[in-house]
Structures are given as C-alpha cells and as structure tokens.
Amino acid sequence: MTRSGRLAGAGAVVRRRLLVAVPVLAATSVGMFALGAASPVDPAKQYAGAAAFTASEENLAQIRANWGVDDPLPVQYLRWIGNLVQGDLGWSTSRHEPVAAVLSDRAGWTLLLIGVTLALVLVGSLLLGALAAYRRGGLFDRGLRAAAYAVESMPVFWLGLAAIAVFALALGWFPAGGLTDVTATSTSWADVAHHLILPVGVLAVSQAPWFVLFVRDAVAESMRDDHVLAARARGLPGRTILFGHALRTALLPFLTLVGTHLPELVGGAVLVETVFSLPGLGAVTVAAALGSDFPLLAAITLVTTAVVLAANLTTDLAYAAADPRVRLDG
Amino acid sequence: MTTTESVSAPASPRVAAGQPLLTVDRLGVEFRLRDTTVRAVSDLSLTVRAGELLAIVGESGCGKSVLAHALLGLLPGNATTTGHAVLHEPDSEPVDLITCGQRHLARRVRGRRLGLVPQSPATALNPVRTGRRLLAETLRAHGRDRADAEQLAVDVGLDPTDLDRYPHELSGGMAQRLVTALALAPDPALLIADEPTTGLDRPLVDHTLDLLRRRCDNGSAVVLITHDLAAAQRVADTVAVMYASRIVEHRDTDQLFTAPAHPYASALLDALPDRAFRPVPGDPPMLTALPPGCAFAPRCPRRTDACTDRPEPTPVTGGGTAACHHPILPGATT
Amino acid sequence: MADLATRQPLLHLARSRLRLRLRPGQTGVVIAGLVLLVAVAGSLLAPLVWPLDQSAVALDQTRLAPSWAHLAGTDDLGRDVAHRAVYGLRVSLLVGAVAALVATVLGGVVGGIAGTLGGRVDRILMRIVDTIAAMPHLLLGIFIVAMLRPSLGAVIASVGLTHWLSTARIVRSELLSLRTRPFIDAAISGGAGRLRVLTRHLLPHVLPRLALATTLMIPHAVWHETALSFLGLGLPPHLASLGNMINDGQGSLLTGAWWASLAPGAVIVVVTLAIAVLAARWRDRLDPRVRAELHL
Numbered sequence: 040m041t042r043s044g045r046l047a048g049a050g051a052v053v054r055r056r057l058l059v060a061v062p063v064l065a066a067t068s069v070g071m072f073a074l075g076a077a078s079p080v081d082p083a084k085q086y087a088g089a090a091a092f093t094a095s096e097e098n099l100a101q102i103r104a105n106w107g108v109d110d111p112l113p114v115q116y117l118r119w120i121g122n123l124v125q126g127d128l129g130w131s132t133s134r135h136e137p138v139a140a141v142l143s144d145r146a147g148w149t150l151l152l153i154g155v156t157l158a159l160v161l162v163g164s165l166l167l168g169a170l171a172a173y174r175r176g177g178l179f180d181r182g183l184r185a186a187a188y189a190v191e192s193m194p195v196f197w198l199g200l201a202a203i204a205v206f207a208l209a210l211g212w213f214p215a216g217g218l219t220d221v222t223a224t225s226t227s228w229a230d231v232a233h234h235l236i237l238p239v240g241v242l243a244v245s246q247a248p249w250f251v252l253f254v255r256d257a258v259a260e261s262m263r264d265d266h267v268l269a270a271r272a273r274g275l276p277g278r279t280i281l282f283g284h285a286l287r288t289a290l291l292p293f294l295t296l297v298g299t300h301l302p303e304l305v306g307g308a309v310l311v312e313t314v315f316s317l318p319g320l321g322a323v324t325v326a327a328a329l330g331s332d333f334p335l336l337a338a339i340t341l342v343t344t345a346v347v348l349a350a351n352l353t354t355d356l357a358y359a360a361a362d363p364r365v366r367l368d369g
Numbered sequence: 370m371t372t373t374e375s376v377s378a379p380a381s382p383r384v385a386a387g388q389p390l391l392t393v394d395r396l397g398v399e400f401r402l403r404d405t406t407v408r409a410v411s412d413l414s415l416t417v418r419a420g421e422l423l424a425i426v427g428e429s430g431c432g433k434s435v436l437a438h439a440l441l442g443l444l445p446g447n448a449t450t451t452g453h454a455v456l457h458e459p460d461s462e463p464v465d466l467i468t469c470g471q472r473h474l475a476r477r478v479r480g481r482r483l484g485l486v487p488q489s490p491a492t493a494l495n496p497v498r499t500g501r502r503l504l505a506e507t508l509r510a511h512g513r514d515r516a517d518a519e520q521l522a523v524d525v526g527l528d529p530t531d532l533d534r535y536p537h538e539l540s541g542g543m544a545q546r547l548v549t550a551l552a553l554a555p556d557p558a559l560l561i562a563d564e565p566t567t568g569l570d571r572p573l574v575d576h577t578l579d580l581l582r583r584r585c586d587n588g589s590a591v592v593l594i595t596h597d598l599a600a601a602q603r604v605a606d607t608v609a610v611m612y613a614s615r616i617v618e619h620r621d622t623d624q625l626f627t628a629p630a631h632p633y634a635s636a637l638l639d640a641l642p643d644r645a646f647r648p649v650p651g652d653p654p655m656l657t658a659l660p661p662g663c664a665f666a667p668r669c670p671r672r673t674d675a676c677t678d679r680p681e682p683t684p685v686t687g688g689g690t691a692a693c694h695h696p697i698l699p700g701a702t703t
Numbered sequence: 704m705a706d707l708a709t710r711q712p713l714l715h716l717a718r719s720r721l722r723l724r725l726r727p728g729q730t731g732v733v734i735a736g737l738v739l740l741v742a743v744a745g746s747l748l749a750p751l752v753w754p755l756d757q758s759a760v761a762l763d764q765t766r767l768a769p770s771w772a773h774l775a776g777t778d779d780l781g782r783d784v785a786h787r788a789v790y791g792l793r794v795s796l797l798v799g800a801v802a803a804l805v806a807t808v809l810g811g812v813v814g815g816i817a818g819t820l821g822g823r824v825d826r827i828l829m830r831i832v833d834t835i836a837a838m839p840h841l842l843l844g845i846f847i848v849a850m851l852r853p854s855l856g857a858v859i860a861s862v863g864l865t866h867w868l869s870t871a872r873i874v875r876s877e878l879l880s881l882r883t884r885p886f887i888d889a890a891i892s893g894g895a896g897r898l899r900v901l902t903r904h905l906l907p908h909v910l911p912r913l914a915l916a917t918t919l920m921i922p923h924a925v926w927h928e929t930a931l932s933f934l935g936l937g938l939p940p941h942l943a944s945l946g947n948m949i950n951d952g953q954g955s956l957l958t959g960a961w962w963a964s965l966a967p968g969a970v971i972v973v974v975t976l977a978i979a980v981l982a983a984r985w986r987d988r989l990d991p992r993v994r995a996e997l998h999l
Contacts, residue, residue, distance in 0.1 A: 063834040078850040192976040194926050196933050197968030204961040265492035268443050274480020275510045284495050306841030325934050328849035340842045347837040363535040
C-alpha cells in the first residue's frame, strides 16, 4: 500500500472533524456569550472609559443604542457570532482598537515563542526520554525522572522569576525582559534571539517533564516488545535499536498526544510573556481581563481553540502518514 | 531447489566441523515474581558441535524458549541466570555468554555468532517497517550487501515482491519465512530456531527444515526448538528431550526414536499419530512448584520410592544420557 | 539436596523484598507525608499560634534579607515573608481543595451521565469534553474570572469549570468498563433498577478513583489559583495568598530582594510535590496495571 493511497481519505476526515468541531465551538461560544452577558460590567461605560464619569446618562444611552446592548440577548449573540464568522472580531474596549488589529500585531510573537519552544521540547524530550528508557532504572533514568517530577510541580511563572534572579540579575548573561534592548532603535533578529533565550528556555523546561516522562515510559514499554527483542537478537547496533525500532513505534501515540498538550503550552506562554514583559498576546489578555474586555477575550480564546483543533487534526493526519496500519478511509 | 550461489551458505570463519561450538554447563534460569519464583531452566548441560543439528523437544511451557533467550542475554530484568554457556570462536578466546555482559553480546555475539529465529513471528516484526527495509538494515549492520535481501527471500521460500509489504499485510506463514530470513541475514555460526515452522504448510515446512539441514552440512550449527517430533526425526543429528525445565534425555536421533530410555521420551513417542497415538497421561507440573525429586514421577508408570531423589543425567547404552532411575533398557519391553 | 532446592527460591524472594523496602521511593513517600502533615497542621493552627494582621506594614524594615528574625526576609512593605507565606499556603490549600472538589463533582456528574446512559448522550457529552479540552485552561480561566470580576468565588469557579474534564473521562470509562462485567449483568437480570445498580454496584467501584482524582487535582487547582493571582486576576491583592505574594515580590526581585517572590513559590513547589508523590503512590496501589509490571 502506498502512502498516498492511505492518505486518500484525508479530505473526508477533515470534513468529518469540521462537522463535529463547528457545532461544539458554536455551543462553546454561546456559553461564553452567556457568561459575558451575566457579567456585572456595563459595556457602554467601558467603551466610554474615563469619560463615562462625566458622560450624561443620555450619551451612555446613545452608545448603548449604537452597540445594540439593549437588544434581546439572542439577537446580540447572533449579531456577534455573525460578525465573527465574517471576520469582524469586534472592537476591543480595553485597547480601543479593532480586535483583529490587536491579534495581528501580537499573535506573531506568541506563535514564535510557542513554536520555538515546542521544537526544542520535542527534540529534547525524544532524546532524553529515549536515553533514559534504554538504561531503564539506571542512574540517568532515575535522575531524569526525579528532575522531571520536581520541575513539574514548579509554577512556570515562579521558574521564570527564578531564572531572572539567577541568569539575568546574578550572572548577567541574559536580559531580564522585553524583546529588544531599550537603547535599540530598530528590531534586529540577533537582539530578539538574545532576549528570547531565557523565556524560551523557561517555557521549554516547564513543559518538558510531561513530554520526557511520556517518551521515557513509551520507549521503556516498547523496549520489551517482541519486535525490539528480535531486533536485538539480530545484533543491530544499540543506536538503531533505540531510535529505529523502540522509539519509532513509541513515537506514534506520542504524536497525537502532542496535540492534546498544546493548550497547556499556550497557558504557559501567557504566563512567561507576563514574567518577561514580552509584547505577545499574554500581556493583552491580562489587560483585557482586568478591563473585562469581552470581545477581545472571547476572540483570543476562540481563535486559540480553533488553532489547537487544527493542530490536533494535523497530528492525526501525520499519524496516518507515519503508521502503515492506519487507514483514514477505513 | 538450491541455487549454487545461495547467500545463506556460511562464509565467515567457522569452528572446524565436529569441534564444540557451544558448551552449556549447569545453566539455570529463575524468574522472580511478586510472591513466587519460577524455575524455567534447571541444571541444564549440553554441547553443540559445529555441523550439528540439535533438536530440543518438549511440551510447551517446559522452558525451551527461555533457554534461547538466556543464551542471547535477552531475558527480562526479573530473571536470574546461573551456570555457564561458553561459545567457542575460531580465532579468539571462548566467551561465556552468561557473564560477558550486554555490551559484548550486542557487539560480538548476537546476529553473527549466535542467531535467533524468534517464536511468534507476527509480533517479532516491527509494524512500521517493510520486510525489505528490515532485511537491508540487518545486512548492512553485519557488513553485507543489501542486495542479498532478494536471494535470502528466495532461500526461505518467500516471493521477493512480498518484501515490500508491511508486517500486517503478511500471512502468518509469510511472516514466519521473513523472520527466518532475518535471522539468516547475519549468517550466524550457531542459529537457534524457535518453532521455525509455525504456520507453514507441509512443503514449506520441509523446505525450511532442509534449509536448516544444509546450513549444518556446510559447517554451521543449528538448535531447532520444536514440539514437532517428526521434524526433529527428519533433520536432527541429536535430540534433547526437555521436561519441566530439565533435559531428561539427550541422544542421537536414530537411537532416541528406536529405543527411548526415559519414560517421558517414550510416552512422547507413543503420543505420535503414526505410533500408538496415546497422549501422555496427566498434566505437566507447574514451574512454580517443582517436586524435589524426578518431576515426571507423578505421571510415570515406572516410578518407585527412589524417584523422590532427583536422577542425574547418566550415560545409557549406545551413547547419550538419560536422567532416570529406571531407564527403559534396549530389548526390554514396556 | 531437597532442602537446598526449596530454600533457594526463598532466599531470592527475601532479597527482592529487602530491595523493595529500601527503594528510594519509599523514603520519598515518608518525607512527602511529613511535609504535608506540617503544611496542613501549620495552615490550620496558624491563626491560633501565630496571628497575622493582613494589612500591617513596617516601612522601616523593607527588603531585609533572610535572618533568624525573618526566616524568609521581608518584602518591600516590610512584611515578614515567612509569616505571610504560612497564611498564603492556608488560602491556597483551602481554595485548591474546594475548587478541586467542585471540579470533581462537576466531572463526576458529566462522566456519570455519559457512562451510565451511553449511546448518543455519551457521544455528545464526550465531544463537548474534547472541544473544551482543546481550549487553553488558563485562557478560559482568565475569561471566566474577567467576566465574574476577580474574587474568591470567581477563582473557584474558574478552576472548577476548567478542571473537570479528566474526572469526567475517568468516571465515564470506569463506568463503561464496569457495565460489561458479569456482576452488573447479574444485578440487572436480578431485577435491580438503574438507580439501584448505580448506587449499590457502580458507585463503590468509582468512588476510590474519584477520591484519587480529587487529590491529584489539588496541585493543579493550586497552580491555577496562584497563576490567576500572579496575573492580578485572583484573590484581592491585600490578602496574603502565595500567588499575590509572588506578584508583589516581582518588583523587589529586580532590586535583588529575590526572597520576597521566590520563597512563597518554593512553598508551592514543596507542598504540591508532596501531594503529587503521595497521590502517585496511592494510584500505584489502586491500579493493577502498575503492579503487573513486576510480573513477566
């Protein structure tokens, strides 16, 4: 069976997933809208900002009418979701600019942080986890597992602050925050990279334990599989047995689980951005939350969810491409 | 059926025919479980000579496969191995497989000096690799040309086009032939074949057995682990009968099949369809609770009070050994 | 001869038991138990033995380094960090335990409905669970707090509404696997009603798992609460909570007074690690799959 033959059903899978995801996402948006509607915050006053204190009740009423906040809730919901679907994400009341503009300004940095971290975590965890599993119960295995359990109980923002205290303040190796040097007049990639080392490192270390422990257990299990024993009996080199056979078959379930772990990574990124004062979505989200900015918060949450769902779908398709036993149209 | 340039014919330096290749001395294997201990192999001694085909026969669960894994150092972590198993090499010092360590086994022994056709071929194949890739990888690891894969497939009776299938697309018999080809790829001086004819129809069984026989005739050695007595009779030089973790009789094939000395061997032969077709009475003992004396005594028609002491393997008339206080002597009737 | 043969396995058994008892994990469990005992006792008894005025400041004693007088130093308002950390832990454990309980009840109800009714209801509920699982916990939690305005209730709701998914999955799969067991069939064919089967036969099997899930949830609830407080979206800022303290201490950190921020965080690490270690040991006892690892 050829690979393209096995992936023939990919289109159908994508359609089937959408059929599930769209109604559930719609239901989730209803829930979020209901929560927003129940919120004690008056959107008109928020829109007016500081001016709300001096604005007359008449003016506020005018704003309410413009925004349609006095319409029945279902009408408001349909208008909101209709605009969302058409690409109009609404007006951010905390930043006083369109939500779409906020997202396009900020999302890139967050994606960069998450992308670089994920790549680092995947490579690192596959390597470390596989090595620990190869000498199961050995010194390296025990040390790695103890470290993983310890790191797993450290809140990422605490880890970030500790890293600042050590590497930025005590040793002075890296800047404590921001994306560029304060004296810099333009954005240079080398400068950005230097500023990103600490945040990426902290996020990677805080996310790594789950991945490392999973790989370690999966490979350790796989090392006892009949086909790995058979490969050893054939006298293949240790490297081939570990990476070509034990890791290769353990990798497949790992692939799909990476997708399910993405939400955790996004949450970690929000906290790391806050600790290191990075201009990504994290800081905006916190500001929006403090200002009860429903349109921006709802848009960020729904867009991230859609991205995660898309990533999950991608990993499933990758699984099908990597495992000859899986047939998508079956 | 054979082609003259068959690539499974031995080529690497060999111990001279008739010289000892593997000497196993009082080998024991125990598995430590949560609340009990299983003795899978006890006090097992035997010698395999270059050019010899030794068949180890016995009911399932008597420890045959554990013996194979113990020699290759592939037992799980809760196993304890005692005794010695010395592998003789043509140009260097003999190595004790039990004490030489994983590193030495991996680099010097497995594959090239000591090969294994594993039991249950369906699970012994990497599910995400085609047969061709597995064969090529094994050939390359042992410094051979990956193009030999096709010839190896032909040797074991596999259509070379089937090499491009994934394991789940192979029938049981095809998978069996593929694992045999994989074990032959490093051209091992000693090949342990654990039930290598599972799932094969009669002509392919004969084909595989002939293949193993030819390897011995060319100076290699084969240990054939099987419960198929007919197969053993067909190709083996000597046969070792295993019962409850021990070898109870080890003799030349002709002698064993004409005049078995141990009552268990005799009972096994009587169970053959072309003989009395009478199953061995009773059940084999649990390996967790082996009796201190002869393990076969509870099922044995010849048992006496002496059988509560364990019989040691002793020479019998015509060569070979049997571990029995009351061996069936040649000429006597049962 | 016979004596030797029977004694040898016993020797091996004895050696293996000895090794099991001395496993480092065992020491870890003892230490974890002690840590948790001290943490719980300390946070329960603190108001009696070491009362704290939440709003007191001492501006003449700001940013003092750790010493015998101030075990973890003082913060930029001159408040004793160790003293406030004890109260912070008290709040965090309380919020964590209540929120974990809320999450477990919510997850238990959803998983229970899906697992007992099965079929279409099960499919729909599980799709909802899958989709919510694709939403970043923290973002959803921030959204909930933002809409309800930061407060104790909002924090508990935020944890409860984002952490029930795993419990729902556990309860559902447990119930589905129990449904196929013969003793349930026997009870149903014996004329027992659905409710009776649920309360008499299914619940006793599921309850230990639920209790374990709640315990395992507490560290996550504590992290979630401290993360919200750290972002300024959690408990009221004057209240000594571990997240608030880490947030307050951020400014001091940049001036070199690392203890104001890192010490409260260390309390979280030690206590949640202790809970995780104990819960993991408990899970090992509950889950026969782990036990099977020792076998062939």
